[in-house]
Amino acid sequence: MRMGLLQLNSVSKIFDTITAVDRISFALAEGEFLSLLGPSGSGKTTTLQMIAGLTHPSSGEILLAGRPIGPLPPYKRDIGMVFQNYALFPHLTVARNIAFPLEMRRMRRAEIARRVAAVLKLVDLSGFEGRYPQQLSGGQQQRVALARAIVFEPKLLLMDEPLGALDKKLREQMQLEIKHLHKRLGVSIVYVTHDQDEALVMSDRIGVFNQGRLEQIGTVEELYEQPTTRFVAEFVGETNVIRGEVRDGANGCCILETAEGPLRGRARQAVTTGSAALISVRPERLRLAAGQPARSDGDGIQGHICEVIYMGRLRKYVLDTAGGQKLIVARQVAGVEANSFAVGDAVVATFQPEDAVVLQDAHEHGDK
Amino acid sequence: MTGAYSERFWPSLRAAFCLAIVVFLIAPMVIVAIVSLSSAPFLTFPPPGLSLQWYRKLSGSSVWLDAIATSASIMLPSAAVATAAGTAAAVGLARARIPGAGLIASLIMAPMIVPVIITAAAMLGAFRAWGLQGTRVGLILAHTTLAIPYVVFTVLAAMRLVDDRLESAALTLGATRWRAFWRITFPLILPAVLSGLLFAMVISFDELVVSIFLSSPTVRPVTVQMWSDVRGDVDPTIAAIGTLLLVFSVSALLLETALNRQRARPLVAEAAATGPEATR
Amino acid sequence: MNDRSDLGAWLVLPAVLIVGVLFAYPVSWLLAKSVTEPVVGLQNFKQLIEAPVYLKALWNTIVVSGSVTLLCVLLGYPLAYTMAHAGERLRRLLIFVVLIPFWSSILVRTFAWMVLLQQKGLINKTLIDYLGLIDQPLTLIYNRTGVLIGMSHILLPFMVLPLYSVLTRIEPSLAQAAASLGAPPHRNFLRIYLPLSLPGLVAGGVLVFVIGLGYYITPALLGGPGDTMIAQLIEMQIADFGNWGLAGALAVILLLGTTMTFLFVSRSLLGVR
Numbered sequence: 062m063r064m065g066l067l068q069l070n071s072v073s074k075i076f077d078t079i080t081a082v083d084r085i086s087f088a089l090a091e092g093e094f095l096s097l098l099g100p101s102g103s104g105k106t107t108t109l110q111m112i113a114g115l116t117h118p119s120s121g122e123i124l125l126a127g128r129p130i131g132p133l134p135p136y137k138r139d140i141g142m143v144f145q146n147y148a149l150f151p152h153l154t155v156a157r158n159i160a161f162p163l164e165m166r167r168m169r170r171a172e173i174a175r176r177v178a179a180v181l182k183l184v185d186l187s188g189f190e191g192r193y194p195q196q197l198s199g200g201q202q203q204r205v206a207l208a209r210a211i212v213f214e215p216k217l218l219l220m221d222e223p224l225g226a227l228d229k230k231l232r233e234q235m236q237l238e239i240k241h242l243h244k245r246l247g248v249s250i251v252y253v254t255h256d257q258d259e260a261l262v263m264s265d266r267i268g269v270f271n272q273g274r275l276e277q278i279g280t281v282e283e284l285y286e287q288p289t290t291r292f293v294a295e296f297v298g299e300t301n302v303i304r305g306e307v308r309d310g311a312n313g314c315c316i317l318e319t320a321e322g323p324l325r326g327r328a329r330q331a332v333t334t335g336s337a338a339l340i341s342v343r344p345e346r347l348r349l350a351a352g353q354p355a356r357s358d359g360d361g362i363q364g365h366i367c368e369v370i371y372m373g374r375l376r377k378y379v380l381d382t383a384g385g386q387k388l389i390v391a392r393q394v395a396g397v398e399a400n401s402f403a404v405g406d407a408v409v410a411t412f413q414p415e416d417a418v419v420l421q422d423a424h425e426h427g428d429k
Numbered sequence: 430m431t432g433a434y435s436e437r438f439w440p441s442l443r444a445a446f447c448l449a450i451v452v453f454l455i456a457p458m459v460i461v462a463i464v465s466l467s468s469a470p471f472l473t474f475p476p477p478g479l480s481l482q483w484y485r486k487l488s489g490s491s492v493w494l495d496a497i498a499t500s501a502s503i504m505l506p507s508a509a510v511a512t513a514a515g516t517a518a519a520v521g522l523a524r525a526r527i528p529g530a531g532l533i534a535s536l537i538m539a540p541m542i543v544p545v546i547i548t549a550a551a552m553l554g555a556f557r558a559w560g561l562q563g564t565r566v567g568l569i570l571a572h573t574t575l576a577i578p579y580v581v582f583t584v585l586a587a588m589r590l591v592d593d594r595l596e597s598a599a600l601t602l603g604a605t606r607w608r609a610f611w612r613i614t615f616p617l618i619l620p621a622v623l624s625g626l627l628f629a630m631v632i633s634f635d636e637l638v639v640s641i642f643l644s645s646p647t648v649r650p651v652t653v654q655m656w657s658d659v660r661g662d663v664d665p666t667i668a669a670i671g672t673l674l675l676v677f678s679v680s681a682l683l684l685e686t687a688l689n690r691q692r693a694r695p696l697v698a699e700a701a702a703t704g705p706e707a708t709r
Numbered sequence: 710m711n712d713r714s715d716l717g718a719w720l721v722l723p724a725v726l727i728v729g730v731l732f733a734y735p736v737s738w739l740l741a742k743s744v745t746e747p748v749v750g751l752q753n754f755k756q757l758i759e760a761p762v763y764l765k766a767l768w769n770t771i772v773v774s775g776s777v778t779l780l781c782v783l784l785g786y787p788l789a790y791t792m793a794h795a796g797e798r799l800r801r802l803l804i805f806v807v808l809i810p811f812w813s814s815i816l817v818r819t820f821a822w823m824v825l826l827q828q829k830g831l832i833n834k835t836l837i838d839y840l841g842l843i844d845q846p847l848t849l850i851y852n853r854t855g856v857l858i859g860m861s862h863i864l865l866p867f868m869v870l871p872l873y874s875v876l877t878r879i880e881p882s883l884a885q886a887a888a889s890l891g892a893p894p895h896r897n898f899l900r901i902y903l904p905l906s907l908p909g910l911v912a913g914g915v916l917v918f919v920i921g922l923g924y925y926i927t928p929a930l931l932g933g934p935g936d937t938m939i940a941q942l943i944e945m946q947i948a949d950f951g952n953w954g955l956a957g958a959l960a961v962i963l964l965l966g967t968t969m970t971f972l973f974v975s976r977s978l979l980g981v982r
Contacts, residue, residue: 539728
């Protein structure tokens with residue numbers, strides 16, 4: 062494996078009886094933006110804390126630039142960290158907060174002042190030197206926390222759900238700002254979030270966490286188009302999952318026998334005939350046509366529209382299928398919709414086999 | 430401080446130090462208890478042997494039994510009145526519109542802040558003029574006055590925790606203001622009221638300085654009796670009575686702690702931080 | 710927030726009456742005596758300032774109270790820190806332990822120290838007989854040492870509890886952030902934790918100092934003639950000499966000292982930011 066900036070080898074963290082982090086391994090290249098994405102309690106923050114040195118791994122090792130950093134205490138690791146609640150020192154001004162890491166490194170006063178001013182300009186807070194954290198808005202505090210974490214030019218920056226406390230508009234604005242900062246500084250970032258839209262916007266790669274395990278790591282496109290587990294398919298973006306039995310599984314193209322009839326999809330791993338499996342189709346990859354009594358050729362699911370949700374850019378249809386489950390179809394609203402349906406219409410939802418992914422039906426990932 | 434990277438040294442040193450301080454806090458009282466069981470008529474520690482003779486002496490001494498009875502007969506009424514008046518005041522301050530509320534609150538809290546010696550001397554002068562010096566009633570009135578601030582402090586803190594929107598909800602559901610208070614708010618502040626009652630009882634029973642000034646040879650609480658004995662010839666009888674006082678206090682504290690198991694920790698620390706043995 | 714009702718105003722009346730009549734009036738009367746007895750004028754204060762015995766007692770009071778405050782800070786900070794960082798059960802146990810002396814009679818506690826500090830008391834016994842460290846017993850009682858030990862013991866909870874209250878509110882993420890920014894443990898403590906704990910230290914310190922100023926029982930039982938504090942003077946003036954004017958003047962000074970300490974501290978705390 063290529064030696065990147067950061068490497069985790071089979072790192073675990075066990076608290077009494079709870080395994081918070083279960084044999085996580087991944088590598089981070091220089092300048093890369095990696096998001097750790099997952100629901101609350103899935104182990105992402107604990108992983109971050111182990112990288113920072115605030116918690117000790119129960120097993121496994123962490124390498125920074127090829128060297129194990131296990132024995133190094135947090136104050137010697139030279140890693141920047143932005144905390145969820147910002148952790149700004151309330152008794153220090155903005156300037157002193159930002160100057161703090163430089164003072165710890167015994168930099169000269171003039172140099173400190175210069176750097177603080179420069180980084181304040183970078184985060185667009187020039188003039189705020191004398192204010193105290195309590196006097197700032199949430200967004201401003203967030204930027205001070207960021208400034209403080211990068212002023213000493215670390216190679217690696219850790220961010221623990223830094224935008225969680227901000228409202229939607231501000232969050233979206235900050236996401237772009239962070240992304241631009243990343244490009245500008247060339248620093249490697251490990252970013253923890255539970256918001257998949259956020260991860261999609263900002264990251265080069267995403268690692269999806271579930272109950273302490275790293276289920277899949279890859280680019281946004283890889284995760285979206287080729288999820289390897291049901292959890293990833295459902296967590297990153299929206300999808301429809303249909304249960305079935307493998308009827309024919311030869312070189313990547315698979316036929317599943319389902320309650321909706323036979324459906325085809327791509328399988329990344331080998332599947333054995335007769336085994337239980339799932340097929341995952343994204344809502345926007347489904348097309349709707351007026352229903353016909355006879356089964357149409359190809360992969361189609363019959364049903365009735367039970368709900369229509371207008372969302373501006375998209376129109377979502379919720380279908381009651383013939384096989385007894387709910388299907389979500391999303392169509393773009395493009396001008397005068399020639400092809401829009403109403404509640405009660407009988408329809409067939411069709412998709413291309415390349416747009417569907419076949420996944421193992423492992424029972425731990427079963428019902429969510 | 431955090432994680433596994435703090436060295437072993439500082440936490441161990443701190444633990445040892447804290448143990449020493451805890452011993453410092455508790456040991457003297459344990460020693461009094463042990464001395465009270467001494468078989469020798471001296472205050473030596475460790476005692477040469479154990480015996481219950483001093484407690485027997487207490488139970489046979491009319492001086493001491495009278496003193497205990499006096500203390501009890503002062504404690505009960507004063508604690509009751511202080512709790513009632515203090516609770517009422519706290520409720521009023523928390524909920525009602527009172528002109529000059531700040532000043533009134535300061536006035537009510539004043540006995541807690543003013544050094545007790547001043548209160549004692551002042552009460553001596555005034556009570557003497559009113560013919561209350563050396564009477565049981567005088568002592569009851571004095572103890573009540575001293576206890577009220579603690580009750581108010583405790584109950585007021587609890588009132589502030591109870592959302593007054595609960596009463597509003599009760600009002601929309603058809604309750605009168607009075608019933609809303611008794612059925613909703615009062616049960617919620619009851620632990621604090623009982624804490625206040627316990628505080629008031631311990632304050633009264635342990636009170637010394639004011640009682641010195643206001644007692645007489647015929648009306649003499651336990652603490653005053655101890656005070657006069659402790660500066661003369663001392664034998665372990667004093668230790669025995671002291672131990673009884675300690676048992677009383679610790680029992681009250683245990684009761685209070687059990688009452689407040691549900692409450693947030695900082696609240697207990699703050700409410701208890703103005704405990705019975707404050708400004709003396 | 711509800712509209713406040715007018716009806717409940719009378720609820721405060723009983724407490725106000727009791728405290729007003731039985732406390733406020735007598736105290737005002739006593740304070741007034743300082744300038745009305747035996748004749749109208751400031752002669753009582755003049756007497757206090759001119760006689761060295763009174764000045765010495767005033768000085769003693771401040772020094773003793775200040776020393777006790779310092780001792781309580783040194784003893785109390787580690788204890789409060791441990792309590793704030795302890796697990797649930799240890800924390801509750803420590804709070805209980807700190808509260809016990811708090812709820813017990815000062816007289817009994819002071820008496821306990823009388824037992825411990827005397828010539829043949831446990832402390833001397835341990836040093837001489839058990840540990841063999843010294844030959845002659847130390848005089849630990851009826852002098853300044855006894856007073857300091859006794860008062861520190863009794864006033865320690867007043868330092869620990871307010872301090873603990875503040876320490877539990879310090880966010881743990883602040884120390885973590887400081888560590889991630891390069892602060893080694895001792896600098897982390899000095900630059901981040903200690904400044905943030907200062908309000909608690911001040912609150913506890915003021916409490917201990919002010920209560921100590923007015924102390925009577927402990928100095929009376931554990932101190933020597935050279936350790937007389939204001940409260941004992943007040944008692945002497947009334948009980949032995951019947952000199953209410955002088956007693957009133959002493960009370961005025963004590964009260965002034967108490968009030969000024971409070972004001973000074975809250976002013977300087979509020980003034981910083």
